Amino acid sequence: MPVNPEFAGRVYPPSAPYGVSAAKIKEFAEAVGSTDPVHTDRAVAQARGYRDVIAPPTFAVLIAQRAEMEFIFDPEAGVDFSRVVHGEETFVHHRPLTAGDEIVGQLTVDSVKAAGGHTMIVTRAELSAGDEPVCTALSTIVVRGGE
């Protein structure tokens, strides 16, 4: 089944809140090799004006991908996950993700375009804490065509 082009413009309901923890921030920072103590030392983070330890710039993917799964595994969307390749990713940070944040992600399918047997899909996850926008994550996935 090909990807359903009618999904362009679709907006999904907000995801369940994700609680950003100091432990997960530390684990993620170590995994990508970000040694800035702002990820692990609350006193350092507060001296820089943050409420608590902050996450590395790409940590947002962890929350954005939860929102993207709503679309990717939507049976009506026709996305074959085994053929999905990650094409592009962009984060716009309105402020850093911070320990203690309760983040809700809302996914919009910005575009669905067929090109050369493949389908390129751009999704946008708006991550927010209450009324406050925190990060916009734009993701391009390519669904490879069947042989």
Next chain:
Amino acid sequence: MSAATMGAGSRREFSAVSVGEVLPAKTVHIDRARLVQYAGASLDRNPIHWDERFAVKVGLPNVIAHGMFTMGAAVTVVTDWAGDAGAVVRYGTRFTKPVVVPYETGADVVFSATVTALDEATRQATVEISALCGTDKVLGRATALVQLA
């Protein structure tokens, strides 16, 4: 907490930065243990990133690194230079080639970066990042916008 006060005291001064400035480069060695660590931390447990049999079965040459691992490791060159991991206000890339990670040797990725534009009004720097695995450019148009002090 406003954008102007965040990162207080640690961020690089805008006035000390010039277009063409080359940031300190970094080589990152990637082995299977590193990918398993990232899989756990990121919750991206796709077996193409740690299970060689599975990766080969789906047509890959071997296990490949998570594109998001490479993206996350690349930006540390920028955040180390900027003096604050919270200084990156926008960061995007294309995933142009996979980083193939053989069991025996692993893979080395060389990250380097250059300041390509400065905006006086916002005190922001545009930094372009290069990520090379051998001769392969594994990230394309990797660009970070950095809020300086």
